[in-house]
Amino acid sequence: MNWTFPAGRLFGISLRVHWILPISIAIYYAQAVSRSGIWGLEWMTVTTLIYLVSVLIHELAHCWMAIGLGGHAEQIVLWPLGGLSFVHHSGAPRDQIKVSVVGPLADLLIAAAAAGILLLTHAPWSWDYLNPFGEWWPYPLTTAQGFVLHALKLNLIIGLFQLCVPAYPLDGGQMLVAWLTLRYGRQRAAVVNSFIAFPIGGALAVWGFAIGDFFLGLIGVWVLFEAYQIRQLARWGDLDAHPAFAQTPEFDYMPDREKPRRKGWLARWRERRHERARAREAQGAAALREEVDAILDKVSRVGLGGLTAHEKRILDEASKRSRGEP
Numbered sequence: 001m002n003w004t005f006p007a008g009r010l011f012g013i014s015l016r017v018h019w020i021l022p023i024s025i026a027i028y029y030a031q032a033v034s035r036s037g038i039w040g041l042e043w044m045t046v047t048t049l050i051y052l053v054s055v056l057i058h059e060l061a062h063c064w065m066a067i068g069l070g071g072h073a074e075q076i077v078l079w080p081l082g083g084l085s086f087v088h089h090s091g092a093p094r095d096q097i098k099v100s101v102v103g104p105l106a107d108l109l110i111a112a113a114a115a116g117i118l119l120l121t122h123a124p125w126s127w128d129y130l131n132p133f134g135e136w137w138p139y140p141l142t143t144a145q146g147f148v149l150h151a152l153k154l155n156l157i158i159g160l161f162q163l164c165v166p167a168y169p170l171d172g173g174q175m176l177v178a179w180l181t182l183r184y185g186r187q188r189a190a191v192v193n194s195f196i197a198f199p200i201g202g203a204l205a206v207w208g209f210a211i212g213d214f215f216l217g218l219i220g221v222w223v224l225f226e227a228y229q230i231r232q233l234a235r236w237g238d239l240d241a242h243p244a245f246a247q248t249p250e251f252d253y254m255p256d257r258e259k260p261r262r263k264g265w266l267a268r269w270r271e272r273r274h275e276r277a278r279a280r281e282a283q284g285a286a287a288l289r290e291e292v293d294a295i296l297d298k299v300s301r302v303g304l305g306g307l308t309a310h311e312k313r314i315l316d317e318a319s320k321r322s323r324g325e326p
């Protein structure tokens, strides 16, 4: 990947860092120190560590799941918008969903562990700890507990954001693309993804830049760019060129079209009613036939004159029916 430098290996996986990451960390350091002096330095060091470790655990979860499914992990790249893991696996949408979901789950696990530490160290509990939009530090906590709370909130926000925003290339979006591919085939999955991702990307970009969260705005732009690219490749019939679809060319079909449509409840109720009516009619006809047989038997024994008025009426009715009269 361009603009990155190697930063060693982690559990056998090559780690690279994008140049913009240290530059933006340096800018944040300068801002924090000029605002709060030594405390700013301390704060930046601990929060940067929390951030980097959290991102690495998230990416390692993706890598380990891919390896566990028989694939392999090529490298992890750290950049200002988080991490990117380059993994290969069977390419089956089901495997992609598993690889994508474990990243945000790892974040939520770290958040739960941080909440556990706060409870175990007798921090006065507040439900606001779990509110991503709440204050990050006005609580009566020790400095160490304050940093644990920081880890809790950061991982809760990243985990929920990655899991719940269904826009590629966020993890939730990758899961959506895989699910759509499984259900509707590759081509339709690409088109539907773009329909969903365009408004989400636009909203994130506008909102991010409006509230001054530069990186959220950039994530919005990134989502827009990917949605546009996928839409174009789908139009040109060239989805093999995109990493989200390249591994699944066997899903070039629309399984939905071939499935017979299930009948609605009204149609099923009508069908059942007709069946019951037909059964009743058949029963009535069988009963009549039996009666007629018995009467004809009597005629052969005692002659027509021996029949009662009721028996004559039944014969009459049976002969009408056999001629098709009502």
Ligand SMILES: [Zn+2]
Residues within 6 Å of the ligand: 058, 062, 103, 104, 162, 171
């Ligand atoms: Zn992820």
